[in-house]
Amino acid sequence: MRVRIYQHRAIAPHDTPLRTPYVRRMPTTKHLLTSVELARFVARGFLRLDGVVPPELNEEAIATLSTGIPAVPYGTPLAEAFPQNTFIPRLLTVPAVAGALESLVGPDPTVDHHAVHVREPHEGSAQDLHADAIIDVRPDAFDVQLMYYPHEVTPDMGGTLSVPGSHLRHVNETDIGRVQNLRGQTRLTCPAGTVVLVHHGIWHGGRRNDTARRRYMYKIRFNPTVPQVRLWDTSDLHDPAVTAELGASFPWYEQATARLEIHNRVLLWRALTGDDTFDIDHWVTRVSNRPALRSHA
Amino acid sequence: MKQQVLVLYLASSALDSPVVGWSRYDGTGRTRPTTGDSDEPPYPTGLAALADGWRLFQASQLLPPHPGHEYDTSFLKHEFFFEKL
8 A cells, every 4th residue: 555645846947848747756755766776777777775675574585485475367466466464565565675666667566477486406507598578679668577585695506697788688588598608797696685676678597506505586577557757766867977877888798789778778768757858978869860851942 | 529619799790809798518518618607708809719729610690780670789799609629
């Protein structure tokens, strides 16, 4: 149940009020993400929340995840998906988790699916690199997957491999499986109680577990039910750090394609902010400039 | 004679450009390379692999983008297959 009303005010003139009906969201007691954090998500395709889940919930998680979790029909509203005060709703209402989720997918998302992922001790191989579900090319909407690690993940435990900045590259599931390693890839190590929120397109895979301990991860995918426009705390929307985050490059990018990545992030940021004038280094503006022919009669 | 395969993904279509991604498949069974098993590439460039005795047997073609999809991104473009026997 939502108990707070967001504070809104009309956008300022420099926020292009004539072009968008959206308003700026102001800080509240909710743990909404900042614009800089949102920009980081748009550039990298993930957001880490290290150790945000309290120890008592992590301990409960191991027992809960070991015994299995009930299936949820696709598209079930989150508020109806789980009995109140059971483990999963308690996990999702940890303030940092709830605030980040709402900033990305908005209020009242539906549950796509959820699952417990286990990497068995000394499991012989890693998963192929892949993107989940099927190829998904929506330019102005995205699903978010929450990955929760209830115990510490050490380097040998097969923590999830992910590739920063891969989420806007269109691939269909394991078609990318031939690729084993990329410069700048993330081999997750984290403290207990860490949550990672990822864009649906991120390239990732479970790594080989070379320890004698089972490695647990709980994953749940959310579908937004509202336009994903200015859902976060936008009071820092014009912070130069936003542009800096959106312009980040990654060591695995090819020289030429790296420029297309920036172009595509600009388009996504325009969709998320409702500001169709935003640009970085003129990348989008330059190639969309089509002056109308003028009559010289 | 069993084949070892090295796949290098390079920063441009030039064989002497930097390695940005890599995969290995070992037909001898002596090693078990897998996804996410190393953070540093085996060679700094494609040319360095040649200098170490790897034989290039396939390079990705240079294909123009499909009309209307010029800004789409997908697989890494500059893929080079090497072998050792």
